[in-house]
Amino acid sequence: MASFSSACRSLVRKLSRAPCSAQVQRSLLSTGISKEAVGYHVGGGPSYMRGTVFWEPGKPITIEEFHMPLPKAGEVLIRTKACGVCHSDLHVIKGELPFASPCVVGHEITGEVVEHGPNTDRGITRRFPIGTRVVGAFIMPCGSCHFCVKGQEDLCADFFAYNRAQGTLYDGKTRLFLRGNGKPVFMYSMGGLAEYCVVPANALAVLPDSLPYTESAILGCAVFTAYGAMRHAAELRAGDAVAVIGIGGVGSSCLQIARAFGASEIIAIDVQDEKLNNAKKLGATHTINAAKEDVIDKIKEITGGMGVDVAVEALGRPATFMQCANSVRDGGKAVMIGLAAAGSMGQVDINRLVRRQIKIIGSYGARARQDLPQVIKLAENGTFDLENAVSRKCTLEEAATAYEDLNRGQIVGRAVVEIM
Numbered sequence: 001m002a003s004f005s006s007a008c009r010s011l012v013r014k015l016s017r018a019p020c021s022a023q024v025q026r027s028l029l030s031t032g033i034s035k036e037a038v039g040y041h042v043g044g045g046p047s048y049m050r051g052t053v054f055w056e057p058g059k060p061i062t063i064e065e066f067h068m069p070l071p072k073a074g075e076v077l078i079r080t081k082a083c084g085v086c087h088s089d090l091h092v093i094k095g096e097l098p099f100a101s102p103c104v105v106g107h108e109i110t111g112e113v114v115e116h117g118p119n120t121d122r123g124i125t126r127r128f129p130i131g132t133r134v135v136g137a138f139i140m141p142c143g144s145c146h147f148c149v150k151g152q153e154d155l156c157a158d159f160f161a162y163n164r165a166q167g168t169l170y171d172g173k174t175r176l177f178l179r180g181n182g183k184p185v186f187m188y189s190m191g192g193l194a195e196y197c198v199v200p201a202n203a204l205a206v207l208p209d210s211l212p213y214t215e216s217a218i219l220g221c222a223v224f225t226a227y228g229a230m231r232h233a234a235e236l237r238a239g240d241a242v243a244v245i246g247i248g249g250v251g252s253s254c255l256q257i258a259r260a261f262g263a264s265e266i267i268a269i270d271v272q273d274e275k276l277n278n279a280k281k282l283g284a285t286h287t288i289n290a291a292k293e294d295v296i297d298k299i300k301e302i303t304g305g306m307g308v309d310v311a312v313e314a315l316g317r318p319a320t321f322m323q324c325a326n327s328v329r330d331g332g333k334a335v336m337i338g339l340a341a342a343g344s345m346g347q348v349d350i351n352r353l354v355r356r357q358i359k360i361i362g363s364y365g366a367r368a369r370q371d372l373p374q375v376i377k378l379a380e381n382g383t384f385d386l387e388n389a390v391s392r393k394c395t396l397e398e399a400a401t402a403y404e405d406l407n408r409g410q411i412v413g414r415a416v417v418e419i420m
Contacts, residue, residue, distance in 0.1 A: 012278055042068055042077065042114050042196075050177045051194025055102045057095030061400040061414035063178040071117035071198045072171065074143075076128055078111035078136065078199055081213035083192040085402045085415040086221055087248060087316075088138075090341055092188060093403055100167030103186035104176055106193030106399075106417070107138035108221035112211045114196070124201040133207040135369035135376060138189045138221045140203035142170050153202075153367040154228060163189060169200065194398055203373040208380050214393055215386035218249065218414050219375050221365075223384060225337060226253035227375050228366030230261055233335045234310040237260030241308040243299055243327050245290075246315035246338060247275040247296050252282050252389060254312050254337075259283030260383045263310075264399035267302060269295055269323075278412050281388050290323075299327045307332060314338045321346030330356040337363050390414050 041047045046068070054062045071077045089105040091097040113132040128134060140163065141153035148156050158170045167186025170176050175198040176185040178289050190197040207216055228238045242258045244251050247270040258266050259282075267286045268279035276287040288298045299308060307329035313320050316338030325334045325348050336346070354356060366372070378384040391413035394402050402415045 003206055006341040013104050047327075049184075049195040050396065051104050051176070052106070052396065053102050053185060054093055054105055057093070057150075061093070061403070063396060064185075065350075066185070066194065067177045067179050067182070069175040069196055069198045071115055071120075071175070072169070073117045073119040073178075074121065074124065074201055075117040075135075075175075076113055076120075076124070076201050076204060077115035077117075078109065078190075078197050079114050080109055080111045080132065080195055080197050080219040080419045082110050082419060084108035084217045084221060084249065084415045085239065085399070085406055085411070085417060087250075087406065088221070089188065089408055090403055091341070092135050092341055094407070097339065098342060099164075099188060103167050103188050104191030104194050105188045106191065106222075107189030108217050108219070109199075110134065110138045110207055110217045111197070112135070120201070128204060128206070133209065133213070134199075134204045135207045135216055135219050135222055135372065136190055136192070136197075136199045137203045137365070137372050138159065138203070139202045139224075139365045139368060141368050142200070143202045143369075151367065151370070153369060154365045155364075160288045161185065168393065169198065178371050181379065185398060191321040193396070193419075195396075203368045203372075205368070205376055209301070211376070211379055211386070214416050214418050215390045216379065218253070218386070218389060219379060220372070222249040222253045222256070222389070222414055223375050224366045224372060225250050225364070227378075228369055229254060229312055229337050229363040230257045230310075233288060233337075233361045233363035233368065234312070234333050236261045236263065236310055239264050241265040241267075241268060241303050241306075242262070243267040243308045243311040243324075244246065244284075245269045245295070245311065245313050245320045245324055245327075247272075247279050248314065248411075249389075250337060251312070251314035252279060252413050253384075254314060255279055255283040256384050256389070257378075258310075260378060265302060265308070267299060267308065272409065272412075276386070277410055278391075282311060283384065296326050297321050303329070309333070310335060312337060316340035316344070318344060318346050322348070325349075325353075325358065325360060328358060332360075333359045333361060334360050335363050388413070390416050392416070393418055409410060 028064035083106040142158035145157035271291040313324035392415040
């Protein structure tokens, strides 16, 4: 027994210094040797990667080394090219949304396919062969739960039960392990702020060669969320009047989607003139500085006293929740897409809600397999302006600073981290 254990340790040491094929690595796993101990190499490349780690609220984000993540059946290993900096990550970093830690945040990515999980369906490997350029959606549908079967992938039961509740993929396990001690690190969506990430194939769509990696990263969350809000929740029609409250990455994307769908008046509301000036480039026909003007009165003035057909709240604050609900016309739709600190409550006038048929609708995202390809087409044909939507590019080493600036309101549109 001692000689067998010694031989195993010797083999592991050799594997950690030399390329190891996925087939050999998997056979070793079957003997009980953990993947943390086996030097899993991708295509003869490195057996480890770098990624950002959020440890706990109030503690700095750091860059750590990880064992190369290993995809399982139906999953794809992506060499990450770019990852957007989103307010949803910031809510986790500030402790406003409960999430497993330590974790790797980052959930809107572009990248290149470098490996398929074992026993992955041939339809997936044909659709995403090695080398394919891809965009990843932050809602990663399992494809087989009650909601996915009904076509409501944005309500995927496994996504919420495993990823959002536990920080894992759908076998209840993370794919991320620290190189130094082998300890697990959890995943916010795919854990995109790392050099490689594992993504369920159902969350991927092909990125055309005509679109850049960096700017296209926002397609998987900021634009994806805006599309879901306008297409499914609001059911926006040509000629509708629209108000968007909060002109950050998602809010500014809502302006562009509203323009693409033929909205007549598009009203941007924020407290920063710089964001409002940028909103005019992205489709806003009117702007309101909420720090200087009464939002509801001004919207009524712009719409001839009626209110808008659709109002979108993209901040996640009780005060703007109420503004959103009160800015729609009779029979209008107030669509809430901004996440708030856990336990936050929004107020609404019950009698007006009932008598005037006000519709208040929550919308978290869109449907990856149906909607992400459509979102990509909007960017490919120039309907969605990616270049003006991204206001800052930074390196992996600068990611922590980008979140600090986002928290201070110093990022006008969307910041994107360029990784490889």
